[in-house]
Amino acid sequence: MSISIRTFTVADTDAVLALWLDAFPEYGDTGRPHRDPRLSIANKLGTQPELFFVAVRGEDSEGGAVVGTVMAGYDGHRGWLYSLAVAEDARRLGIGTRLVRHAEHALAAIGCPKLNLQVLSSKPDVLAFYDALGYRADAVVSLGKRLGMQESEASA
Structure with missing residues (x-):
């Protein structure tokens, strides 16, 4: 199977939405607008x-089927990975690993010294995937606050 990795284009939107709704069922929860x-x-x-x-x-690569995604960000202090997803029928082929490595190289190229990510504790298979790539739990507690919402909505 020939796989290429490229930057997202607006034309990819529908394919990415379909992939994410399959990979992240929590995105379909309309009670969580932050998702x-x-x-x-x-x-x-x-x-x-x-x-x-x-x-x-x-x-x-411009007309092929989208089978994976990853978003990365860098704030000048550390980088983050988000929304790593691989289509069900393309898993266990190394695509997720290639996407992570691609994002790591892109971040390193702009001077990012450390990369963080968050995984839902209810997904041990995802934790094992990242462990195999060399990611380890930091001795920190992840905190969050929803901005622009009432406090009662933010706790949902």
């Missing part, structure tokens, strides 16, 4: 869109 995949794409296109990558199956 709106369309908003995630729009926000990424406004901030470092060059760090939003898709894996494409087929000889023509």
Whole structure:
């Protein structure tokens, strides 16, 4: 199977949405507006869109099927990975690893010294994947606060 990795384009939107809704069922929860995949794409296109990558199956990377995604970001202090997803029928072929390595190289090229990511504790298979790539749990507690929402909504 021929796979290429390139930067996301707006033409990829529908394919990425379909992939994310399959890979991240929590994105379909309308009670959690902070998990709106369309908003995630729009926000990424406004901030470092060059760090939003898709894996494409087929000889023509522009017209091929999107089978994977990863978003990366760098704030000048550390980098982050988000939304690593691989289509169900393309898993266990090394695509996720290639996407992570591609994002790591892109971040290193702009001077990023450390990379962080968050994984839901209810996904041990995802934790094992990252462990195999050399990621380790930091001795920190992840905190979050939803901005622009009432406190009662933010705790949901």
